[in-house]
Amino acid sequence: xxxxxxxxxxxxxxxxxxxxxxxxxxxxxxxxxxxxxxxxxxxxxxxxxxxxxxxxxxxxxxxxxxxxxxxxxxxxxxxxxxxxxxxxxxxxxxxxxxxxxxxxxxxxxxxxxxxxxxxxxxxxxxxxxxxxxxxxxxxxxxxxxxxxxxxxxxxxxxxxxxxxxxxxxxxxxxxxxxxxxxxxxxxxxxxxxxxxxxxxxxxxxxxxxxxxxxxxxxxxxxxxxxxxx
Amino acid sequence: xxxxxxxxxxxxxxxxxxxxxxxxxxxxxxxxxxxxxxxxxxxxxxxxxxxxxxxxxxxxxxxxxxxxxxxxxxxxxxxxxxxxxxxxxxxxxxxxxxxxxxxxxxxxxxxxxxxxxxxxxxxxxxxxxxxxxxxxxxxxxxxxxxxxxxxxxxxxxxxxxxxxxxxxxxxxxxxxxxxxxxxxxxxxxxxxxxxxxxxxxxxxxxxxxxxxxxxxxxxxxxxxxxxxxxxxxxxxxxxxxxxxxxxxxxxxxxxxxxxxxxxxxxxxxxxxxxxxxxxxxxxxxxxxxxxxxxxx
Numbered sequence: 001x002x003x004x005x006x007x008x009x010x011x012x013x014x015x016x017x018x019x020x021x022x023x024x025x026x027x028x029x030x031x032x033x034x035x036x037x038x039x040x041x042x043x044x045x046x047x048x049x050x051x052x053x054x055x056x057x058x059x060x061x062x063x064x065x066x067x068x069x070x071x072x073x074x075x076x077x078x079x080x081x082x083x084x085x086x087x088x089x090x091x092x093x094x095x096x097x098x099x100x101x102x103x104x105x106x107x108x109x110x111x112x113x114x115x116x117x118x119x120x121x122x123x124x125x126x127x128x129x130x131x132x133x134x135x136x137x138x139x140x141x142x143x144x145x146x147x148x149x150x151x152x153x154x155x156x157x158x159x160x161x162x163x164x165x166x167x168x169x170x171x172x173x174x175x176x177x178x179x180x181x182x183x184x185x186x187x188x189x190x191x192x193x194x195x196x197x198x199x200x201x202x203x204x205x206x207x208x209x210x211x212x213x214x215x216x217x218x219x220x221x222x223x224x225x226x227x228x229x
Numbered sequence: 230x231x232x233x234x235x236x237x238x239x240x241x242x243x244x245x246x247x248x249x250x251x252x253x254x255x256x257x258x259x260x261x262x263x264x265x266x267x268x269x270x271x272x273x274x275x276x277x278x279x280x281x282x283x284x285x286x287x288x289x290x291x292x293x294x295x296x297x298x299x300x301x302x303x304x305x306x307x308x309x310x311x312x313x314x315x316x317x318x319x320x321x322x323x324x325x326x327x328x329x330x331x332x333x334x335x336x337x338x339x340x341x342x343x344x345x346x347x348x349x350x351x352x353x354x355x356x357x358x359x360x361x362x363x364x365x366x367x368x369x370x371x372x373x374x375x376x377x378x379x380x381x382x383x384x385x386x387x388x389x390x391x392x393x394x395x396x397x398x399x400x401x402x403x404x405x406x407x408x409x410x411x412x413x414x415x416x417x418x419x420x421x422x423x424x425x426x427x428x429x430x431x432x433x434x435x436x437x438x439x440x441x442x443x444x445x446x447x448x449x450x451x452x453x454x455x456x457x458x459x460x461x462x463x464x465x466x467x468x469x470x471x472x473x474x475x476x477x478x479x480x481x482x483x484x485x486x487x488x489x490x491x492x493x494x495x496x497x498x499x500x501x502x503x504x505x506x507x508x509x510x511x512x513x514x515x516x517x518x519x520x521x522x523x524x525x
Contacts, residue, residue: 176417188419192391193318
C-alpha cells in the first residue's frame with residue numbers, strides 16, 4: 001500500500017498527471033493537423049508535375065533533419081508579443097506548441113506518404129482507369145490502398161510529438177499545469193537534482209513508446225499479410 | 230530592422246510547409262555556445278570544482294574572479310552552474326569540492342548533516358520584484374506589493390524550480406501568510422532566471438528576481454524587456470551567499486586544500502574589494518556587496 005501511496009503522491013506533487021495530459025493533448029492535436037496536411041501534400045506532390053518540384057522535395061527532406069530547437073526559436077520569434085503573430089497571444093500556450101510541432105512533423109508524414117505513393121499510386125491509377133472510376137473515386141482508392149502505410153506514418157509522427165523537448169520548452173515555456181509536458185518536466189526535474197519523478201515520467205514515456213511501436217508493427221504485419229494474397 | 234528580415238524569411242519558410250506548390254530558399258540557423266575558462270601562465274596546481282547557482286554565472290562574476298584566483302593561488306576554478314537545490318545535492322554526493330550558493334537555511338542543514346565543513350558568508354545582493362508599470366505603483370513594502378498581486382489576481386511568474394531564488398520567494402509568501410496558489414494567474418516556469426524574466430516580459434507578468442540577473446538581462450537582451458522594478462529595498466529582500474567546502478572526511482577524494490584556499494582567498498580584504506567593484510563600470514552599480522566575516 002505504501003508504494004501505491006508514494007506513487008500517488010509523486011504523481012500529484014510534481015504535476016505529473018498534468019504533464020501527461022498536456023503531452024497527450026499537444027501530441028494528438030499536432031498529429032491530427034500534421035496528418036491531414038502531410039497526407040494531402042504527399043499525395044498531391046506525387047500527382048502534380050510542375051517546375052521546381054525536385055527542389056521542393058529536396059527542401060522537404062532538409063526539413064526532416066531540422067533541429068527542433070531551431071524550429072522552436074523561429075516559432076518563438078513569430079509568436080512574441082512584438083512579433084508578427086503576437087496579437088494572437090499564442091506564446092506559452094498549447095496552441096503555440098502545436099504550431100511548432102506541425103512544422104516538425106508535417107515534413108515527416110509528407111515524405112513517408114510521398115515515397116509510398118510514388119511506388120504504388122501509378123499502378124492503382126492505371127487499374128482505376130481501366131475500371132472506369134471517376135477522379136474522386138481514384139483518389140479514394142489510392143488512399144485506401146495506402147492505408148497501413150498512412151497509419152504507420154501517423155504513428156511515427158505521434159512518436160516524434162510525445163518525445164519532443166527543445167521546441168516545446170522554448171515555445172511552451174514549461175509552465176506548470178499549462179504547458180509543462182512530460183519531457184520538459186524530466187529536464188526540469190533533473191536540473192533540480194530530483195531523479196525519482198523524472199524516472200517515473202521516463203518509464204511512462206517508454207510505455208507509450210512501446211505501445212506505439214507495437215501498433216506500428218501490427219500495421220506493418222497486416223500489410224505484409226495482405227500483400228501475400 | 231534585422232528582426233523583421235528574420236521574421237519575413239520565417240513566414241516564407243512556414244508558408245512553404247503549409248502549401249503544396251511554394252518555393253523559397255532554404256534557411257538554416259546555427260547556434261554557438263562559448264564556454265569560459267581561465268587562462269594564466271602561473272604554475273598550475275590543479276582544478277577546483279565548484280557547484281554554484283546560475284546567478285553567479287549569469288552575472289559574469291565567476292568569469293571575472295576565476296583568472297585572478299588562478300593567478301593568486303595556482304588553482305584553476307571550474308564550475309557548474311545549476312539551481313541551489315542541485316548545487317547542494319552535487320556537494321552532498323561528493324561530486325564537487327566546494328559549493329557557492331544562496332539559501333542560508335539549506336546551507337546550514339547541509340553542514341549540520343556533515344556534508345560540508347563550515348559555512349562562510351561571502352557577499353549579498355538583493356532581490357527585487359519587477360513587472361509592468363500598471364496597475365501596481367512602485368513601492369518599498371514587499372507586503373503591499375505581494376498583497377496587491379494576490380488580491381487582484383495579477384499574473385505572476387515564479388521560478389518554481391526549487392532554486393535559491395525560488396526558495397526566497399516562497400519564504401516571503403509564507404512570512405506574509407499568503408498562499409500564492411489562490412491566485413489563478415500564478416504560474417511556475419521551472420526554468421532559469423533569464424528565461425523566466427523573458428517570459429514575464431512577454432506575458433506582462435510580475436516576477437521575483439535577483440538584482441544581478443535582472444540588470445544583466447535588462448541590459449543585454451536583444452528583445453526589449455518591458456518590465457520595471459516595482460519593489461526594492463525591503464529587509465526581506467536581502468540575498469546572502471555562502472561558501473562551503475565539501476567534507477573531506479565524508480569524501481576523501483575531494484580537493485579540500487583547493488577549497489580552503491578558495492575560502493581564504495574570497496574572504497580576504499583584497500578580493501572582497503574586487504567583488505564590491507564588480508559591475509560598477511558596466512551597470513552603474515555594484516552587483517554584489519561583500520560581507521565576509523559578518524554573521525550573515
